[in-house]
Amino acid sequence: MTWAIDLQNITREFTVRRPRRVVRAVDDLTLQVADGEAVGFVGANGAGKSTTIKMLTGILMPTRGTVRVLGRRPVPERRHLAREIGVVFGQRSQLWWDLPLRDSFAILGSMHRLAPSAQAARLARLVEGLDLAPFLDQPVRQLSLGQRMRGEVAAALLHSPRLVVLDEPTIGLDMISKEGLRRFLVEDRAERGTTLLLTTHDMADVERLCERIVVVSDGRTAYDGTLAGLRDSLRTPRELVVDLAAPLGVLELPEGAQTVAVEAGGIRHRIRFHAAEHSAAALLARITAQAEVADLSMAEPAIEDLVREIFARRP
Amino acid sequence: MVRTLYGSRIRAQLSYRASFAADAGSQALLSIIEFLELWVILGHVDTFGGLTLVQVMVVFGLASAAFAIADLAFGEIDGLSTYIRSGKLETLLVRPVPLLLQISSLDLSLRRLGRFVVGIAMYITALVLAGFDPTPATMVLAILAPVIGGGIFSALFVMAGALQFWLIDGREFANAFTYGGNYVAQNPAAVFALPMRALFTFVIPASLVAYAPTLVLLDLPGPMLVPTWAGWLGLPVALLAWMLALLLWRAGVRRYTGAGG
Numbered sequence: 001m002t003w004a005i006d007l008q009n010i011t012r013e014f015t016v017r018r019p020r021r022v023v024r025a026v027d028d029l030t031l032q033v034a035d036g037e038a039v040g041f042v043g044a045n046g047a048g049k050s051t052t053i054k055m056l057t058g059i060l061m062p063t064r065g066t067v068r069v070l071g072r073r074p075v076p077e078r079r080h081l082a083r084e085i086g087v088v089f090g091q092r093s094q095l096w097w098d099l100p101l102r103d104s105f106a107i108l109g110s111m112h113r114l115a116p117s118a119q120a121a122r123l124a125r126l127v128e129g130l131d132l133a134p135f136l137d138q139p140v141r142q143l144s145l146g147q148r149m150r151g152e153v154a155a156a157l158l159h160s161p162r163l164v165v166l167d168e169p170t171i172g173l174d175m176i177s178k179e180g181l182r183r184f185l186v187e188d189r190a191e192r193g194t195t196l197l198l199t200t201h202d203m204a205d206v207e208r209l210c211e212r213i214v215v216v217s218d219g220r221t222a223y224d225g226t227l228a229g230l231r232d233s234l235r236t237p238r239e240l241v242v243d244l245a246a247p248l249g250v251l252e253l254p255e256g257a258q259t260v261a262v263e264a265g266g267i268r269h270r271i272r273f274h275a276a277e278h279s280a281a282a283l284l285a286r287i288t289a290q291a292e293v294a295d296l297s298m299a300e301p302a303i304e305d306l307v308r309e310i311f312a313r314r315p
Numbered sequence: 316m317v318r319t320l321y322g323s324r325i326r327a328q329l330s331y332r333a334s335f336a337a338d339a340g341s342q343a344l345l346s347i348i349e350f351l352e353l354w355v356i357l358g359h360v361d362t363f364g365g366l367t368l369v370q371v372m373v374v375f376g377l378a379s380a381a382f383a384i385a386d387l388a389f390g391e392i393d394g395l396s397t398y399i400r401s402g403k404l405e406t407l408l409v410r411p412v413p414l415l416l417q418i419s420s421l422d423l424s425l426r427r428l429g430r431f432v433v434g435i436a437m438y439i440t441a442l443v444l445a446g447f448d449p450t451p452a453t454m455v456l457a458i459l460a461p462v463i464g465g466g467i468f469s470a471l472f473v474m475a476g477a478l479q480f481w482l483i484d485g486r487e488f489a490n491a492f493t494y495g496g497n498y499v500a501q502n503p504a505a506v507f508a509l510p511m512r513a514l515f516t517f518v519i520p521a522s523l524v525a526y527a528p529t530l531v532l533l534d535l536p537g538p539m540l541v542p543t544w545a546g547w548l549g550l551p552v553a554l555l556a557w558m559l560a561l562l563l564w565r566a567g568v569r570r571y572t573g574a575g576g
Contacts, residue, residue, distance in 0.1 A: 012573075059408050061573040075572050082411040094406040098327050110319040111412045 003068065004163050004195035005033040005056060010065030011219075012051050025051040026062070027219035035162075038189065038196040040206035040213040040227070048219035049199045053167055056197070057087055070163055083112060086161035088152050090168030095140045101151050102136045105158055112159040119158070126154040129184040146177035153181060157188060163195045170202055182208045203227070215310065222310045228275075230306060237272040239299040240280060244269065245292035252290060257283060316412070320420035328425045338426030343433045346379050349501065350437070364503030370533060371503060372441035378500035378525035379434030381464025385493075387427045388419050389469050392476030393489040399479070399571070408572075415473065415564060435461065445533055453532055456546070460532075463549040464500070464524035470556035471496055471519065473564055480567030496521040505538035512540050520552050 012026040026048040033039050043049050054060040056069050058078030067074055072081050088094075095104040109119040127133050130150040135143055143151065153169060166185075170178045186209060189196060198209055206213055206227055213230060215223040223230055239260075247266030251259060257273035273283060280298060287293060328335055353375060357368045366374065395418065398404040407417050442457065449457065475489035482488055499507070499515045504522035507515065515521045522541055530537050531546030 054405065057405075057409050059405050059572060063573070078408065078572075079411045079413075082409050085409070087406075087409045089402070089406060092402050092406050094410075096323065096327070099323060103323055103326075107319055107323050108410075110316045111410055113316065 002035050002071075003032050004035045004037070004070060005031065005197065006066075006068040007031045007052070007055075008066045010052075010055060010062040010067060012048075012055060012060060013063045025219055026055070028065070029216070029219060029221060031214060031221065031224075033195060033197060036193045036195055037212060038210045039198070040210035041197055041199045041216065042201070042203075042206065042213060043199075043216040043222075047216045049216060050167065051219075052216070053087075053165055053197075053199065056165060057081070057085065083159065084161055085163045085165060086156035086159065087165045088156045088167060088169050090149070090152075090166075090171045093140070093148065093152065094155055095148070095151055097141045098139055100137045100139055101132065101143070104140065104151070104155060108155055108158050114159060122158060122160060123154075126157060129187060130154050131180065146173050149173060149177070150181060153185070160192065161194065163197070164189075166196070166198045166200075168200055169198070170200060170205055178202070178204070185209055215306065217310070231275060237274055238280070240271045240273065240283060241297045241299065242269050242271070242284075242287055242293050243267055243295040245294045248291045251287055254278060254283070254286060317416070317420075320412075320416070321423060324420055324423040325425060328423075335425060339429035339432075342426050342429035344429075346430045346433045349379075350375055353502070364505035365535070365538065366503045366505075366529075367445075369441050369445045370529065370535070372437055373445055373529045373533065374503055374525045375501045376434050376437030376439075376441055377460055377464060377529060378497065380431055380438055380461040381434075381524050382468050382497045382500065383427050383431035383434055384461065384465030385468030385472055387424065387431065388465075389472035389476065390424055390427060391421075392418055392472050393479070393486045393493070395476050396479040396483070396485050404571070414568060418476075442532065447532055448534075456528060457532055460525075460528040460549065463553050464528075466553035467520055467524050467549065467556055468493070468496065468500075470553065470560040473557075473560040477560070477563040477567040480570050492519065500524040500526070502526075504541050509540065512538070516541055516545070520556065523549055523552050 007029060009028050009030055010026055011024065011028055014023045014025060015021075016023055029048070029052065031052075041049055041052070051060065055062050055067055056074060058074035058081055061075045069081060070084050074081055095101065096107065099107075105119075105123055109123075114122070127136060130153060132147075132150060132154060135147050140148060140151065149169065153166075156164065156166075170181060173181070182205065185196070188194070196209065198205060200206060211226065213223070213225065213227045214221060215230070225233075243264075244267055247264075249262070249266055251269055251271070253259065253271065256277045257271055259269055260272050261270040262268070263270070271283070271287075273280075284293070284296070350372070353363070353371055354368065357363050357371065361367070363371050395404075398407070398418075404414075407414055407421075410417065438461065447453075447457070472493050475485075475492045478489060479485035496515070496519055499519075499521040504512050504516065504526045512522065516523060516527075523545060527537070527541055527543075527546040528549060529535070529546070530541070530543045535543065537543045537545065
């Protein structure tokens with residue numbers, strides 16, 4: 001097995017002045033990601049995600065432990081590695097703000113020494129896939145957040161990297177922009193078999209893009225497996241919210257599902273159930289047999305809740 | 316690749332013509348005003364640091380041109396601490412291009428051409444007026460002096476920039492070296508007291524940028540600590556300064572990544 005990412009017992013400490021103390025951002029973390037795998041790397045703020053990404057990309061050296069990315073040592077071989085990885089830092093632009101988007105791609109292409117024909121072909125694919133054509137000639141500073149983020153992703157993928165690292169790529173985007181971005185990332189990965197490491201606060205990103213989820217907390221791995229497995233093992237309940245066409249006091253529910261609240265005088269019902277016991281569809285069928293449903297929504301447990309749950313269950 | 320990097324910056328700035336003209340014009344005006352200051356002094360005394368007005372003009376013009384070259388290429392390196400704090404530096408580190416080259420091209424500020432044009436015009440005019448009588452060697456020195464001076468200043472800029480890897484907000488500290496060095500270089504070194512003269516010749520080689528070469532070009536005797544032959548030291552000093560600057564820069568990057576050093 002060749003690993004795209006191979007982190008062995010890495011620790012990263014920072015010294016904080018006044019009062020002088022050592023903060024351990026990453027604590028004995030071990031993570032291996034196979035070539036071609038897609039991993040969601042999640043955790044609350046300050047869990048050590050960004051620090052880990054900086055160690056993968058050669059920006060930071062681990063205090064202890066070994067890091068290999070695509071077989072290279074990131075810090076000493078940073079510029080070599082940069083040719084093979086594509087990074088998006090969601091909150092930091094890598095584009096030239098006063099140049100048209102097209103020019104940023106031209107500069108990046110020459111930085112990566114891409115052959116003109118290969119660059120043109122790749123850019124055409126990105127323009128089509130990310131729908132960049134309408135604003136390709138606009139200066140970056142005039143782009144909306146959604147447009148700019150699509151530009152950022154294109155910039156990171158321009159040199160066809162083997163490993164793509166996305167740090168909060170969908171932060172602040174609306175639903176349509178998020179969906180567009182996810183769809184293209186799935187397509188591009190299917191075409192080129194890239195390895196993907198994604199950090200996000202949006203569980204829908206993980207669901208759409210990743211086969212595997214790694215949850216970090218306090219610099220350590222708290223969970224490593226599938227997202228469904230995480231939910232099942234924790235038995236975190238899902239919540240179904242139905243708005244009825246006419247008020248109804250009580251809904252008959254199957255064993256295990258329970259009404260936690262009835263609001264708006266019997267119109268809105270909040271129902272909690274476990275995915276392992278009931279499917280949302282079966283539950284809904286049971287409800288529609290009793291009353292006409294005007295609207296419904298599902299609430300998934302937030303990542304912070306899942307992480308809290310993981311730790312609450314630890315001995 | 317280097318051409319694309321710099322070319323893109325030049326195009327971006329030329330696309331705002333009026334703003335570019337105003338910026339470059341104001342830079343030119345600034346250096347003329349700086350010279351007027353010297354002129355006022357020379358209105359009261361015949362010589363300044365042993366030099367006449369025209370000779371001072373050679374020093375001033377040469378120093379301005381040299382400083383403008385360095386300022387053009389590395390003038391914004393004092394903003395490195397801003398890059399570090401905002402995290403912008405991280406986006407530069409994940410590209411396969413040396414950091415220093417990226418920062419230099421990223422912040423290329425063409426308005427500084429205004430200062431260069433005034434400096435070089437003043438330098439050439441004053442050399443002619445001062446009766447420069449070239450031999451082949453001094454002709455080569457006259458042509459290379461602005462570039463070598465630019466190299467010395469650039470190295471100082473890079474060192475000042477590198478220090479910001481250690482200093483949290485080192486912009487002002489860096490400016491003291493760079494702009495301070497410029498002020499020193501524009502004046503005949505003989506006007507400074509000995510300790511200052513020593514500092515700005517041997518530690519921060521500002522007097523080797525313009526004053527010392529001017530002594531050679533115009534065949535003038537030098538004051539204590541700055542003999543005439545020091546005018547030939549520019550190139551080796553520039554190379555040495557660059558070696559030190561690159562070492563310091565590398566150490567700074569290593570400190571940033573926590574790779575030791």
